[in-house]
Amino acid sequence: MDEIFGKIGSAQTLSQKIERRIEEAIRQKKLLVGAKLPSERELCEMFAVSRTALREALRRLSARGLVEIKKGSGMFVSELKIKDAIDSLNLYYDLSFDSNLIPQIIEVRRVFEPEIARMAANNRTDKDLELLKKSITDLEDCDPDNTQLEADIINKFHLNVAKATGNPIVIITMEPVYSLLPRMRNLIYANVDGEKAFTIKAHRTIFEAIRDKDADLAFKAMVEQINRTLEIYKQYLKK
Template sequence: MTNDVFSKIGSGLTLSQKIERRIEEAIRQKKLLPGTRLPTEKELCTQFAVSRTALREALRRLSARGLIDIRKGSGMYISELKIEDAINSLHLFYDLRFNSDLILQIIEVRRLFEPEVARLAARNRTDEDIRTLQKNQHELRKCNPDNTQLEVDLINRFHMNLSKATGNPIVIISLEPVYSLLPRMRNLIYGNIEGEKEYTLKYQSELLEALKEKDSQKAYEASVALLERNMEIYKKYFKTN
């Protein structure tokens, strides 16, 4: 374990923040790798030349952020960061900020990214991806119109499976938290719009056809058309509410 990570921290009013930053930087620079066992609290206090109070506050924040794992009776370890951790943090952020402004921002982000996602999915999709998307669409078509919650879940699942068809995990990390809000958005805005389900099925059919043909431009254009319609619906809803 490198000595410079646990050298004297110095004095100041924000010692706990300095400790937190020192350990975080060591993780970022791969001086502390996942699974590494940290020294004991007593050892860290001595090496950092800080009080136990400042150290514990820093460790508490690092643990809350998922950077370290404090195991009772075993010690403290550098966490193995997972995609799910990043996604869950964004879920919480979006849930806490959910309002009309966020809905507009979500639609704007989708207009920027989703057409390119559709284009990439058309290039990289597998036969299994096509079967999965077809199953999603079939379930939506057969869904009881009174079961609006299942409808929005199936539509959301279609979008998620489309992002997976790109074969790029960064796309999933970026868009999964956004898609998690779609059921709430649809329940709020789209659920009572006549013909919405039929339009969604039409869009899905056009997109599926483009994916089958591996026609990236056609997939791009189908996505653009859907998102332009979403923006029109958004503006109409908030103009009258």
């Protein structure tokens, strides 16, 4: 492992250089998922650095989910999961959420969601259809005064459309966006007359198109639903 853990020499930010060297080895698959790293003592000798600098680098790598430190067993390369990527984006959006983010989110939805609906129509399974149909039933049965639950159900419907594509990149990209829908909807939709009826009808049309594997209709129905959303938010943002 000399090419991975060679001497770094004297530099001002040793811990950052150690972190970068190990990260690059993981990215380049020189260190595979589950691989055990050398001990702290061995790493200090290989890098020719102090234990303090090494431990700081390992702490940051662990915090980022790249390595896992198992007490009594050693240090191992972690398996990065879809959930890890989604959680990071969720945190970013939560911290960035304000009225300026709303039109940006809608524009992203206008670009991606019609094609996502098309993909879902082509790739959906019977299980996907069950989940989508349940969301529509739950929305119909939802107490109109319970806007939070209503928003959560709508969020779940769109998330399940994304999952019906069978494409993990779509899920990673869109799930953090959908996580903002309940907050956005509660902010604006609570007092919009007739919106629930329109939403149910729109979602039913999207569902039926996906069920029937009518990719073009799924695309068109999602365009109409997103355009309606855009118009409502435009009215809100003008106030």
